[in-house]
Amino acid sequence: MAFMRTAILALRDRLDRAGIILSGLCAVHCILGVLLVGILGLGGEVLLAPEIHRIGLGLALVVGLVSLGFGVARHGKLAPLVIGGAGLGLMGLALAVGHGPAETVLTIIGVSLVAYAHIRNLHRGG
Template structure:
């Protein structure tokens, strides 16, 4: 039973890393496609995508990083992930464009790093 729970926690961290990467790709493609080519603005820059992505990041981050603290007792991954999530949330309020992309990419980078630290701390 304990192995099954550990496997689920590890999958959540790995999914968090993948989700962070997808978010970064979305930001870069959004800025390039909309800013340079003028394509896909309605879809790529939709506020709904950003709100849903942030909600998923908060849910997965809280579950996997929070469980990580309970498992290995190290709070650093949770704190790093929290700062990353705060940057992602702040990006929702700066408007579309480069500042939003920079804040989001910094945030998802920190969240991904937190998930990686969480996985390593569990070993």
Template sequence: MRSTLTAIRNRMDRAGILLSGLCAVHCVLGIVLVGFLGLGGDIIGGQVLLSPEIHRVGLMLAVVVGVISLGFGVARHGRVAPLVIGGLGLTLMAAAILVGHGTAESVLTIIGVSLVAFAHIRNMRHTH
């Protein structure tokens, strides 16, 4: 039973790392398509890639995965640092939604997802 729970927690941490990476790629791709290629008004750039819904859904997924895996990690290994680091990252991601599209949003998001991924990595290391 214990090894099953550890495997589930590890999968959740890996999912958190994957989601963080996808979010960072999405952010950088948005900067390239809109900022450098000027494709902000087309369907891909304007209506899909920059849709606020994508950011909200991504943040909700990050919060759910983070709370489950990082929270259970604290219960398992007793170290609060991954939860605090992940919480800071999620806060920055939420702030990015509030500032609107632009450089500030991209910077906040990339720093936020980097912190969340780092927190998941630390959580996995403490669990083993």
């Protein structure tokens, strides 16, 4: 039983770290998209492809809900799950508003909240 508990904790920590990395990559993607497409007119067909955004949101949902859910089970604090859920909601809303400044702002705020939630989760919900 102790082995199983240790394995679950290790998985949760890895997923939280993956969530932080994915959030950072998403933020970089958004900023580069705005700069390269908006200012230089480069890469729009790749950087603004809806599939990239849907896949990114899908990954964020899976990683976020699993790792933050494990965190609630581990430390009993809902705050990281609520914060992460709000961030994921903003990321979903960003998909709905379409390309433009609103999408960028919503996504950056959303991924920041998700990353913050994963960091809090790593620190035992503190």
